[in-house]
Amino acid sequence: MKTGDCDILILPGYAGSGEEHWQARWAGRLRTGWVVAQADWHQPDPEDWRARIVAAVEAATRPVVLIAHSLGVVAAVEAAPRFPAGVVRGAMLVAFPDIETCQNLPASVCSFAPVPRDPLPFPALLVASRTDPHCSYERAEEFGAAWGASVVDAGEAGHINIASGHGPWPEGLMRLAGFMSTI
Template structure:
């Protein structure tokens, strides 16, 4: 599959994706990509976030590829049962926050717990860092296996955001291109 053949829905996490974040850069660079905008990026409400993602998937006119970061991963996985069948063809899931066990997450993020453990109905990659302050690698790996996702070890990459040095994140774009070729 090529990016021109699908609708790419970009799902940011808490506080959205600032201008230098790789998701914002990809949204401006990939012609079929758009950010699914939430009503409140700073005080997320689980049901509203899931509904907004499900509505965006249902409105798509081509096969959908999800690109989610952080809390966007959680919302996407929780919304998956509400997607129309066979519309989402794959998902790149990056930097899952452990909404159940990470000690430093705000209550508004913890409200998304518990994390689903059902297999996802589409192929997916979960990119996880061994130094993500919001999720131990072993927990990310456990969720990837439960979801039927391929785990991608990002090594010492923090939360894979601007603060960890991942502005344009060309390695992620190459990983996306390789993933699309398998679909």
């Protein structure tokens, strides 16, 4: 599948993705991509976040590919059972935060726990860092296996955000292209 053949829904995490974040940059570069806006990026409400993602999937006019970061990963996984069958063709999940152990996370983020461990109804690629302050690599592998996702070792990449030096993140775009070629 090519990016022009689908609607790409970009799902930021807690506090959203500022204009220098790779997700915001990709939204500007991918002509079929857009950010799914949340009502409150700093006081996330789990049900509202899930409902907005489901509504965006339902509003899509073509097959959907999700690109989620951090809390956006959790919200996408939680919303997945509510998606119309067959609409979401794949998901690139980046920097999953372990909200069950709540390592260095705000309490509002931890309110999304527990995280489902059911297999996702679509192919998924989970990109995980060995130095993510919000999730150990081993826990990311555990969740990826439960979801049926392929896990990619991003090395010592922090939380794969601006703070860890990932502005445009060209390596991520290459990963996305490789993933898209498999779905």
